[in-house]
Amino acid sequence: MVDAATLPSGGSLDITRHELHVxxxxxxxxxxxxxxxxxxxxxxLAAFFSELAKDLGDPDMVVEMQSxxxxxxxxxxxxxxxxxxxxxxxxxxSRIDVAVSSEESAVNAGEGCPxxxxxxxxxxxxxxxxxxxxxxxxxxxxxxxxxLGVLLKVCGPxxxxxxxxxxxxxxxxxxxxxxxxxxxxxxxxxxxxxxxTA
Numbered sequence: 349m350v351d352a353a354t355l356p357s358g359g360s361l362d363i364t365r366h367e368l369h370v371x372x373x374x375x376x377x378x379x380x381x382x383x384x385x386x387x388x389x390x391x392x393l394a395a396f397f398s399e400l401a402k403d404l405g406d407p408d409m410v411v412e413m414q415s416x417x418x419x420x421x422x423x424x425x426x427x428x429x430x431x432x433x434x435x436x437x438x439x440x441x442s443r444i445d446v447a448v449s450s451e452e453s454a455v456n457a458g459e460g461c462p463x464x465x466x467x468x469x470x471x472x473x474x475x476x477x478x479x480x481x482x483x484x485x486x487x488x489x490x491x492x493x494x495x496l497g498v499l500l501k502v503c504g505p506x507x508x509x510x511x512x513x514x515x516x517x518x519x520x521x522x523x524x525x526x527x528x529x530x531x532x533x534x535x536x537x538x539x540x541x542x543x544x545t546a
Contacts, residue, residue, distance in 0.1 A: 358404075358442025363431045365389075365450050370427045372396065376444070378404050389428035397423055400439060409440045 359376030372385040383403055387396060397411040413421035416434030437444040477500075479493045 358439055358444050360445045360447065361437060363446060363448045365431065365448070370431060374400065374403070374444070376404065387427050390426050392424050392426055393421070393430050394423040396427075400437070404439055406440060411437065411439050413437055 358378070359374060362373040362375075364371045364373075369386055369388050372387070374383045374385070385396060385399060393413060398407075401407050401409040401411050412423070413430060414436050415421055415432070421430060421435065431446070431448050433448055435446050437446060477493070477496060479489045479496070481489050
């Protein structure tokens with residue numbers, strides 16, 4: 349295991365975490381100007397390591413991340429977990445220092461604009477609908493629950509309070525259609541033809 353502190357500095361990485369992605373800016377004496385990378389928070393580090401080695405001029409270079417304790421971070425780790433204060437990148441025989449900031453601090457510094465929506469977690473919000481009944485009606489419960497799930501996915505939940513008589517407080521998003529009068533059953537209409545009997 350190589351101690352990152354003993355290696356010469358090979359540049360710096362400025363990491364900016366956003367809601368759904370991470371931006372990585374590399375500054376290195378080996379590059380004419382800084383290089384900017386962007387990866388989804390769910391992407392693995394391996395793709396970044398490969399690009400970094402190519403950009404530093406040696407595609408076969410061994411690139412790894414080390415934690416502040418000196419432990420190697422797996423290249424299979426995703427970006428959302430990997431970028432922490434105190435970590436560094438070992439690229440060949442040099443050390444690349446890492447500085448991590450979040451989107452909020454970048455916005456406060458005047459870089460970029462804030463995201464229109466904030467989520468503290470990448471997990472979707474889970475809501476449950478429980479369908480209960482006897483053992484014999486298990487198939488009916490499954491069909492009902494599955495159909496209800498499909499309808500909720502397509503239409504979305506619309507909680508509506510029952511306010512008693514009066515106008516509907518939550519009108520349907522699909523306008524009601526008045527079919528109008530039935531079409532005339534002329535001589536060529538399917539309605540006017542007699543059915544064949546056997």
